[in-house]
Amino acid sequence: MELPIAQRLQRIPPYPFREIARIKRELQAQGIQPTDFGIGDPDMPTPKFVIEALYKAAQDPATHPYDETGFGIPEYLTAIAEFGRRRYGLDLQVEGEIQSCLGSKEALVHILWAYIDPSDVVLVPDPAYSVYKVQAAWAGGAAFPMPLDPQNGFLPDLESIPPAVAKAAKVLFLNYPNNPTGGVATLEFYREVLEFAQQHNLLIVQDAAYNEVAFDGFAPPSLLQVEGAREYAIEMHSFSKTFNMTGWRVAWAWGGAAHVSALSKVKANVDSGTFMAIQRAGAVALGHYEDFAPTMRAEYQARRDALVEGLNSLGWNLQKPRATFYVWAPVPPGYETSAEFAAALLDQCHVLVIPGTAYGENGEGWFRMSLTLKDPDKLGAIQGAIERIGEKLPNLWG
Numbered sequence: 001m002e003l004p005i006a007q008r009l010q011r012i013p014p015y016p017f018r019e020i021a022r023i024k025r026e027l028q029a030q031g032i033q034p035t036d037f038g039i040g041d042p043d044m045p046t047p048k049f050v051i052e053a054l055y056k057a058a059q060d061p062a063t064h065p066y067d068e069t070g071f072g073i074p075e076y077l078t079a080i081a082e083f084g085r086r087r088y089g090l091d092l093q094v095e096g097e098i099q100s101c102l103g104s105k106e107a108l109v110h111i112l113w114a115y116i117d118p119s120d121v122v123l124v125p126d127p128a129y130s131v132y133k134v135q136a137a138w139a140g141g142a143a144f145p146m147p148l149d150p151q152n153g154f155l156p157d158l159e160s161i162p163p164a165v166a167k168a169a170k171v172l173f174l175n176y177p178n179n180p181t182g183g184v185a186t187l188e189f190y191r192e193v194l195e196f197a198q199q200h201n202l203l204i205v206q207d208a209a210y211n212e213v214a215f216d217g218f219a220p221p222s223l224l225q226v227e228g229a230r231e232y233a234i235e236m237h238s239f240s241k242t243f244n245m246t247g248w249r250v251a252w253a254w255g256g257a258a259h260v261s262a263l264s265k266v267k268a269n270v271d272s273g274t275f276m277a278i279q280r281a282g283a284v285a286l287g288h289y290e291d292f293a294p295t296m297r298a299e300y301q302a303r304r305d306a307l308v309e310g311l312n313s314l315g316w317n318l319q320k321p322r323a324t325f326y327v328w329a330p331v332p333p334g335y336e337t338s339a340e341f342a343a344a345l346l347d348q349c350h351v352l353v354i355p356g357t358a359y360g361e362n363g364e365g366w367f368r369m370s371l372t373l374k375d376p377d378k379l380g381a382i383q384g385a386i387e388r389i390g391e392k393l394p395n396l397w398g
């Protein structure tokens with residue numbers, strides 16, 4: 001007899017990327033290799049100096065047991081605090097205001113366990129990384145969508161949140177630079193969100209996974225740069241996209257000591273910290289941030305330019321995103337849904353994109369293309385995809 005899985009798991013749709021991977025496998029079985037603009041996972045290797053640091057650290061038996069600090073080893077936390085000072089001018093307490101995490105996804109999940117009671121409202125952007133909404137439900141809360149519209153620079157309109165909802169809200173998620181829209185936030189916007197949080201006594205969780213992937217000299221700010229933010233905020237940062245380390249599962253959260261300690265308490269009951277050799281390698285990575293990041297940014301910037309200019313040559317009218325490795329584009333007229341357009345691109349042009357609805361209802365009418373590509377010749381693959389779209393689907397924009 002089949003054992004029934006929990007309602008919690010039954011209620012959520014399949015993880016969107018799993019579904020995309022399934023479709024891709026089907027195509028591959030027919031001998032078709034689409035140009036895959038789907039999953040946002042860096043295609044470049046982790047830099048050598050990080051791998052060497054891990055190799056060295058892993059040989060030291062002192063790194064092999066559990067990390068009993070709970071927050072992270074001093075060497076790691078100090079490197080993060082120093083990075084915070086250099087990059088953002090922040091003055092963070094090494095003990096108490098920083099928490100080592102197993103990837104920022106883990107931190108985004110567990111912060112909800114710390115703050116959400118049954119029926120508490122979680123304000124979630126739409127479109128967004130799927131984790132916020134799913135995890136709000138798993139924590140027992142109710143997600144309330146905050147639409148991100150191009151007219152408002154893909155920022156939520158806080159004034160449109162009904163007062164009763166704002167009153168019931170305990171957590172507000174932000175994600176800037178934004179996946180999937182590529183939208184960015186200013187310090188002024190962060191100030192407004194802080195005022196909102198003060199007014200309604202809620203926690204801002206800012207997902208800064210893409211803060212270091214920015215172009216044209218733009219340096220996205222940290223929410224913690226806003227005076228007084230720590231009392232109401234925690235911000236998640238990750239090595240994944242900055243240093244091509246998605247598989248390493250290494251990240252950190254920084255913010256007010258009360259929030260960091262609440263997250264830490266959850267983690268103490270769930271995991272037993274990050275492998276200390278990985279923490280040492282993370283410290284080395286941050287020490288090289290200023291040398292490494294410009295190369296990473298230049299690579300994505302060249303791809304962004306090729307893709308956006310290519311799409312615009314076919315009739316789109318896109319602005320180049322200032323950060324993230326995503327291009328968020330509207331579905332051309334004549335297609336009713338983003339899923340229909342994505343299917344046409346895949347079937348006829350062998351170009352894999354993600355329909356906007358994978359990120360929420362408000363993603364309808366849009367699709368996302370990631371600049372991370374498995375093809376050896378990245379610019380050639382982008383060019384080829386643009387040519388095939390132009391050839392197979394001419395006059396998309398009339």
Ligand SMILES: Cc1ncc(COP(=O)(O)O)c(C=O)c1O
Nearest residue numbers: 103104105129179209238240251
């Ligand atoms: C918006 C956003 N936040 C967080 C993550 C998770 O990153 P990490 O590898 O640090 O868990 C991702 C991964 O794609 C993401 O897109």
